[in-house]
Amino acid sequence: MFYRENCADMALRAEDIDEQQIASSKALLITGTHFSTDQVFKASSQALDYAEKHDVKRVLDIDYRPVLWGLAAKADGETRFVADQKVSQHVQRILPRFELIVGTEEEFQIAGGSTDLLTALRTVRELTAATLVVKLGPQGCTVIHGAIPARLEDGAIYPGVRVEVLNVLGAGDAFMSGFLSGWLKDASDERCCQLANACGGLVVSRHARAPAMPTPAELDYLFSSPHPITRPDQDVVLQRLHQVSVPRKLWRQLFIFAFDHRGQLVELAQQAGRDLSSISQLKQLFVQAVERVEAGLRQRGIEADVGLLADQRFGQDSLNAATGRGWWVARPVEVQGSRPLAFEHGRSIGSNLLAWPQEQIIKCLVQYHPDDEPMLRLEQEAQIKALYDASKVSGHELLLEIIPPKDHPSSHPDVMVRSLKRLYNLGIYPAWWKIEAQSAQVWQQLDELIQQRDPYCRGVVLLGLNAPVEDLAAGFAEARHSRVCQGFAVGRTIFREPSRAWMAGEIDDAALVSRVQSTFNWLIESWRESRA
Known part of the structure; x- marks a missing residue:
């Protein structure tokens, strides 16, 4: 089944085409489908006019789908070729306007009006001097710059990537993106085809289309592999690179208010004789404090980001208010x-x-020590691994908060480095770590470990553990030279006393927000002073 009617791109009109946008581009890529109706033909022709005017490279992906030309039923969407002289003549009208033309064997046959590929290619060559890229399926592809050879094998055939095909949708788009990534940088034919074939191969090996497109890091890994990767969907490194090497939001120094606490706030509410629903009200006031802190940072021109940690049980309204901003x-x-x-x-x-x-x-706090009793350690590690695997499937970033148990007999300063190293050895790579304050020496070790084991790690944030503000400031100073420490995520130090007073009716909403904001700002200034 292939149904594609009344879609936005096919509704384009000539007056919709932005000349300045095309003028600012390196290349204009148009598919044959976008010449298949009168209206979109005019729009595409207008775009070509602008590209020619501004010396923008013009690329055609023949992209022949008989069903879109009315030559096959919607239920016959897999049919790749139906000969039709009218379609061939229609396509031939536009061929002279392009510098690069890409298509499968069947697509060049329709463009050339012959079921014999070489005959079709010679007809195409009579109409255009463009570089022709012929996709040959599993064999790979070939590039023809001048005269059509007597046999395709007389030219260079650039081999494809051998993979198990799971899904063919998106293969052509991926091939084109790979080829253009080299062609627009004046790369050799061999390099352009290597990129194109690899992109196409990786996409067909995944159950997706646009989300399956590979990144440069994935391609580098594929090319450097000492052995063929025939099941990219099962390669752990490729899977991870596909998630972490895509462009992601760049965070500046992070100032996070952590109020995902549940038990501590339940205790405060019960001591004050308050209904547990008051905790949700309290956490909504915390959001107001974060808003004010952010506004103050912006007003002062401070380059930083704010955030919060909130729970689903009492903080769902807070999560809703914070998300999307x-x-x-x-x-x-x-x-x-x-x-x-x-x-x-x-x-x-x-x-x-x-x-x-x-x-x-996803935030997960684990009371973990690498010297825990084996059965306990293994059970915890299995849970962490299950969570990490679930995060890979869902696509959410994972933050692991590692706190060594206070009653553990071993308290050597290297326990945090050993803990992270152990989890890395298990194949667990969270996007974020949240840890206690460390000495400058340990921070240096953590920098080296994370850079070596996971250069894609988003960073580390410092937790508070209800420590006095002076102790937190000292911890900030110890971390001032760390490359991986991105900021702090502090909770009870900020909210405990104001929350107690609010629950007890000693202060109102405005006073609570003001006190929380004041302590939050004090910590931010301490952080900034430690890096001045």
Whole structure:
């Protein structure tokens, strides 16, 4: 089945084409489909006029689909070729206007009006001096600059990537993107075809179309592999590169208010005789404080980002209010205080993530020590690995908060470095780490470890553990030279006393917001002073 009617691109009119946009481009790529109706033919022709006027390279992807030319039924969408002289003549009208023409064997046959490929190519060559790129399926492709050879084999055949095909949709778009990425940089035919074939091969090996397009990092890995990768969908490194090497939001220094606490706030509410619904009201006031802090940073021209940590149980309204405004937003999944680690919504953590907005980050606190009793350590590691695997499927970033148990007999300063190294050895690569304050020496070790093991790591944020503000400031100073420490995520130090007073009725909403804002700002200034 191939249904494509009344779609936006086919509704383009000539007056919709922006001359300045085309003039600012290196190349204009048009598909044959966008010449298949009178209206879109005029729009595409207008675009070509502008491209010629401004010396923009012009590229045609023949992209012949009989069903879109009315030559096959919608249920016959897989049919790749139906000979039709009218279509051939129509396509031939536009061939002289392009500098690069790309197509499969069947597409060049329709363009040349012959079921014999070489005859069709010679007809095309009579009409245009463009470079011709002929896609040959699993064999790869060939590039023809001048006269058509007696046999395609007389020219260079650039081999394709041998993979198990899972889905053919998107292969042509991927091939074209790969070829153009080299062609627009004046790369050799061999390099252009290597990129094109690899892009096409990776896309057909995945169950997706546009989201399956590879990144340069994936291609570099594929090309450097000492052995063929016939199942890219099962290659762990490729899977990870596909997620982390895409363009992502760039965060500046991060100032995060962490109020995903549940048990501590329940205790405060009960001590004050307040209904638990008051916790949700409290957390909505926290959002107001973050808003004010952000406004103050913007007013002062400080380059930084704000964020919050809030839970689903009492902070759903806060999460809703924070999402979609460019803040760093994370929410917890762990049962608070659990050791071994347990998840709030049961073992099927992945099913819970399906309902999360994509921008929200998974936060998981683990009381972990690499010298834990083996059965406990293995159970916790299995839970962390399950969460990491679920995050890869859902596409959410993962933050692991690692806190060594306070009652553990081993408290060597290198415990954090060893903990991260152990989790990396297990194939767990969270986007973020959240850890306690460390010495400058340990920060240097963490910098080296993360750079070596995971250069795509987004960074580390410092937690507070209800420490006095002076202690937190000292921790900020120790981390001032760290390359991976991006900021802080502090909670009780900011909210505990104002929340107690608010729950007890000693202060009103405005005073609560003001006090929270004041302490939050104090920590921000301490952070900035440590880096001055």
